[in-house]
Amino acid sequence: MSLPAGGARIIDRGYQHYEGNRLGQGHSFWVMVRGGVTRGMGIRRPLRTKVLPWLLLLAAIGAVLITVAAHEANPAGAAAPPTYAQFLGNGAFGLLLALFAALVAPDLLCPDRRERVLALYFAAPITRRHYALARLVSMSLLLLGLSLVPPVLLFASNALFSSSATGYVQDHLHDLGHLGLSGVLMALFYGAIGCAVASFSDRRAVAAGSIIGALLVTGFAGAVIGEGLTFSGHQWFVLLDLQELPARVVRWLFGLPPMPPGRDLTPITLDGWAYLIGLLAIIGAGLGTLLWRYQRMES
Amino acid sequence: MSLPADASSPAAALEPVIMVTRMSKRFGRVRALVDASLTIGPGCTGLLGANGAGKSTLIKLVLGLLAPDAGEARIAGLDPVKQPLALRALVGYMPEHDCLPSDWLAQDFVRYMGELHGLPRRVAIQRANDTLYHVGLGEERFRAIGGFSTGMKQRVKLAQALVHDPTIMLLDEPTNGLDPAGRDEMLDLIARVTNQMGIHVLLSSHLLADVERVAGSVVIMAGGQVMVQGSLAELMTATPQVIVRTHEPPAALQRALERRGLTVRLDELDLQVAFETPDVFDAIRDAAVETGTGLTYLKRRVRTLEDIYLAGQDPTPVSAAS
Numbered sequence: 001m002s003l004p005a006g007g008a009r010i011i012d013r014g015y016q017h018y019e020g021n022r023l024g025q026g027h028s029f030w031v032m033v034r035g036g037v038t039r040g041m042g043i044r045r046p047l048r049t050k051v052l053p054w055l056l057l058l059a060a061i062g063a064v065l066i067t068v069a070a071h072e073a074n075p076a077g078a079a080a081p082p083t084y085a086q087f088l089g090n091g092a093f094g095l096l097l098a099l100f101a102a103l104v105a106p107d108l109l110c111p112d113r114r115e116r117v118l119a120l121y122f123a124a125p126i127t128r129r130h131y132a133l134a135r136l137v138s139m140s141l142l143l144l145g146l147s148l149v150p151p152v153l154l155f156a157s158n159a160l161f162s163s164s165a166t167g168y169v170q171d172h173l174h175d176l177g178h179l180g181l182s183g184v185l186m187a188l189f190y191g192a193i194g195c196a197v198a199s200f201s202d203r204r205a206v207a208a209g210s211i212i213g214a215l216l217v218t219g220f221a222g223a224v225i226g227e228g229l230t231f232s233g234h235q236w237f238v239l240l241d242l243q244e245l246p247a248r249v250v251r252w253l254f255g256l257p258p259m260p261p262g263r264d265l266t267p268i269t270l271d272g273w274a275y276l277i278g279l280l281a282i283i284g285a286g287l288g289t290l291l292w293r294y295q296r297m298e299s
Numbered sequence: 300m301s302l303p304a305d306a307s308s309p310a311a312a313l314e315p316v317i318m319v320t321r322m323s324k325r326f327g328r329v330r331a332l333v334d335a336s337l338t339i340g341p342g343c344t345g346l347l348g349a350n351g352a353g354k355s356t357l358i359k360l361v362l363g364l365l366a367p368d369a370g371e372a373r374i375a376g377l378d379p380v381k382q383p384l385a386l387r388a389l390v391g392y393m394p395e396h397d398c399l400p401s402d403w404l405a406q407d408f409v410r411y412m413g414e415l416h417g418l419p420r421r422v423a424i425q426r427a428n429d430t431l432y433h434v435g436l437g438e439e440r441f442r443a444i445g446g447f448s449t450g451m452k453q454r455v456k457l458a459q460a461l462v463h464d465p466t467i468m469l470l471d472e473p474t475n476g477l478d479p480a481g482r483d484e485m486l487d488l489i490a491r492v493t494n495q496m497g498i499h500v501l502l503s504s505h506l507l508a509d510v511e512r513v514a515g516s517v518v519i520m521a522g523g524q525v526m527v528q529g530s531l532a533e534l535m536t537a538t539p540q541v542i543v544r545t546h547e548p549p550a551a552l553q554r555a556l557e558r559r560g561l562t563v564r565l566d567e568l569d570l571q572v573a574f575e576t577p578d579v580f581d582a583i584r585d586a587a588v589e590t591g592t593g594l595t596y597l598k599r600r601v602r603t604l605e606d607i608y609l610a611g612q613d614p615t616p617v618s619a620a621s
């Protein structure tokens with residue numbers, strides 16, 4: 001093809017039809033998941049939407065780095081870095097995940113309903129089930145970043161500052177597996193609760209308050225009924241304590257008793273499996289609630 | 300996924316784009332659509348009706364967003380109940396109400412909708428830029444939608460319906476909330492979509508003028524029923540009447556025409572003369588000369604869309620053939 005004379009160029013090619021391949025439903029699903037992840041972290045959004053999610057992530061990473069650095073700088077004076085079970089089973093870490101879920105899950109779900117964008121999404125080749133699942137996967141992936149990156153960083157620091165990094169990794173591979181499993185379970189747990197609760201409100205603030213409220217109320221109810229009372233079968237009520245449930249599963253996964261010793265006013269003898277099944281049941285219930293809400297929702 | 304034949308091929312041009320057969324839908328005790336049957340051909344078709352006539356319900360049924368209580372539909376050969384996802388990949392939908400996320404950039408949102416409809420990311424980015432340019436938002440595409448005017452938002456809604464190169468576009472009240480200039484521009488864009496881009500359009504509106512300006516065919520709905528359907532050319536046929544408007548009071552002319560054996564009716568200031576043979580024009584001329592009446596208007600009456608619309612509110616459904 002010859003070059004146009006005198007630097008002439010085509011400005012407007014007119015409307016072009018698309019003759020290429022149209023990708024399927026799986027592609028649309030992952031587009032929605034990717035969109036949820038970028039939205040959750042405030043990417044290509046105003047600065048105010050980026051601050052809190054990044055702050056929470058950096059706080060979790062910062063806590064690990066500061067503890068390890070302080071210990072390495074002054075091994076005698078500073079406290080030793082926490083064990084993996086101590087780190088993941090810590091109430092502050094659970095609170096961090098809960099805050100992140102309360103911040104991001106409403107942001108993923110509420111504006112789409114309030115601004116009626118669902119009418120456009122449901123007119124695209126995706127189903128309501130795909131939409132709800134994609135939002136849950138996005139939320140869980142974001143939480144996975146928070147529940148995996150800091151403990152893996154702790155693992156890497158421990159390996160780095162041990163006498164033999166490769167030896168440490170070889171000796172603690174099982175810990176790495178437990179870290180991965182704990183991270184996935186915690187991400188799914190807080191993701192399912194966050195999305196399920198957020199599906200009941202169009203307003204972000206109401207949904208965020210409801211998520212935190214649900215965790216506080218169940219935590220209080222579980223502690224009072226399960227640990228404070230002594231009627232037959234009272235101990236099953238500790239499974240209602242959604243604040244503590246993931247930490248108890250994590251402790252059990254790392255070979256510790258699910259309930260910290262001396263904590264319970266009346267003896268709790270539930271096996272770790274009971275906590276794990278309770279956690280999976282909560283994840284299932286959250287997913288079921290989310291799908292049910294979106295199946296009934298008007299577009 | 301089976302794709303329909305190329306819309307620009309001669310075979311496709313003959314096929315109906317949308318076929319609805321005896322479709323009904325109730326919401327509780329409200330009958331939103333009652334035994335509706337219609338056939339929509341290529342080009343732009345207006346879906347006319349007052350608020351609550353069942354237009355939006357029909358569009359949602361056709362798109363597979365609602366399940367019908369009875370009846371069936373075919374859009375580009377696809378069944379919205381059995382193949383909703385394949386169908387939606389080929390359809391662009393612009394809802395009546397506000398439906399845009401305020402904190403997204405226009406380009407990001409249109410690109411995202413393209414990807415959701417199955418376009419690869421790179422193609423979606425390119426087409427989002429092109430489409431926003433075509434709807435007149437080339438310069439504003441990197442601004443947040445929340446800061447847009449109503450007219451700009453309507454253009455973004457049109458762009459997101461267009462980005463994946465649909466075969467058919469379903470536009471629900473696209474001129475809602477627009478000022479006269481914005482309405483004009485939106486109708487020009489819709490005309491371009493049909494005439495230059497070759498995309499079939501079903502334009503739902505309660506405004507006769509909008510439909511008359513861009514549509515080649517019309518479906519008129521009232522009370523959930525299809526009352527009238529057909530091409531505007533067929534529906535707006537000449538009626539067996541000649542309208543005569545005079546400079547002076549028409550009484551003398553009326554008497555002169557009646558003496559010539561013509562049937563004449565006075566409608567306000569106009570005379571309506573029955574058109575039986577083309578000789579009627581000669582008779583009117585001669586009668587005007589005889590009575591010294593000046594003629595200011597003489598034309599065979601053509602049905603307007605308003606006539607058709609008003610006739611469509613009658614409970615007996617009619618079609619172009621009737």
